[in-house]
Amino acid sequence: GAGVSQSPRYKVAKRGQDVALRCDPISGHVSLFWYQQALGQGPEFLTYFQNEAQLDKSGLPSDRFFAERPEGSVSTLKIQRTQQEDSAVYLCASSFYTGGSSGANVLTFGAGSRLTVL
Amino acid sequence: QKEVEQDPGPLSVPEGAIVSLNCTYSNSAFQYFMWYRQYSRKGPELLMYTYSSGNKEDGRFTAQVDKSSKYISLFIRDSQPSDSATYLCAMSATYGGADGLTFGKGTHLIIQP
Numbered sequence: 418g419a420g421v422s423q424s425p426r427y428k429v430a431k432r433g434q435d436v437a438l439r440c441d442p443i444s445g446h447v448s449l450f451w452y453q454q455a456l457g458q459g460p461e462f463l464t465y466f467q468n469e470a471q472l473d474k475s476g477l478p479s480d481r482f483f484a485e486r487p488e489g490s491v492s493t494l495k496i497q498r499t500q501q502e503d504s505a506v507y508l509c510a511s512s513f514y515t516g517g518s519s520g521a522n523v524l525t526f527g528a529g530s531r532l533t534v535l
Numbered sequence: 536q537k538e539v540e541q542d543p544g545p546l547s548v549p550e551g552a553i554v555s556l557n558c559t560y561s562n563s564a565f566q567y568f569m570w571y572r573q574y575s576r577k578g579p580e581l582l583m584y585t586y587s588s589g590n591k592e593d594g595r596f597t598a599q600v601d602k603s604s605k606y607i608s609l610f611i612r613d614s615q616p617s618d619s620a621t622y623l624c625a626m627s628a629t630y631g632g633a634d635g636l637t638f639g640k641g642t643h644l645i646i647q648p
Contacts, residue, residue, distance in 0.1 A: 458641075462636065475635075523584065527578050529578050
């Protein structure tokens with residue numbers, strides 16, 4: 418697609434419920450990132466995939482958080498036994514290489530999935 | 536102290552003014568510096584990225600990085616009401632950003648018509 422697509426856009430869960438958030442990255446983008454953005458804060462890194470390999474999950478706040486990208490394209494972030502502190506916008510980003518010795522992976526973000534835990 | 540400090544504002548200026556947005560950071564390993572714009576209920580959108588120190592200009596936007604002071608800036612000339620948004624600075628240490636970007640809190644900018 419033309420951009421990074423995330424679903425659902427809005428999710429309300431009762432405390433203790435499990436939720437799954439989906440990310441469709443830009444076609445051909447190798448790298449995929451998940452970020453958590455609390456109200457009034459900047460995004461915070463959760464995890465990083467290169468193709469289907471999860472290379473860094475150091476930002477996942479607890480073992481209730483799990484992410485996968487089994488075929489190297491679509492990714493799912495799963496949160497088990499949701500807590501009120503999990504309420505945030507979950508942003509997915511995919512990236513391409515800009516080229517050159519000073520290039521950097523330029524992240525394109527989706528609109529996010531807003532999770533509210535009651 | 537957080538790794539990246541950014542005044543959350545709000546910063547309110549009249550249309551046509553020059554806007555200066557800033558971040559300071561503590562991690563000397565950061566080499567890649569970015570500015571993102573985020574409209575309400577949207578994802579961040581990349582405006583500028585700079586490798587190491589120096590200036591970069593793109594239309595009405597100029598990004599400056601001073602690694603010796605651990606200070607980065609974004610200037611917006613001839614500001615427009617459509618520039619009203621939250622501006623996030625972001626930075627990373629590794630080539631490719633695989634360590635994950637570290638963001639500032641974001642500055643809420645309001646351009647008054």
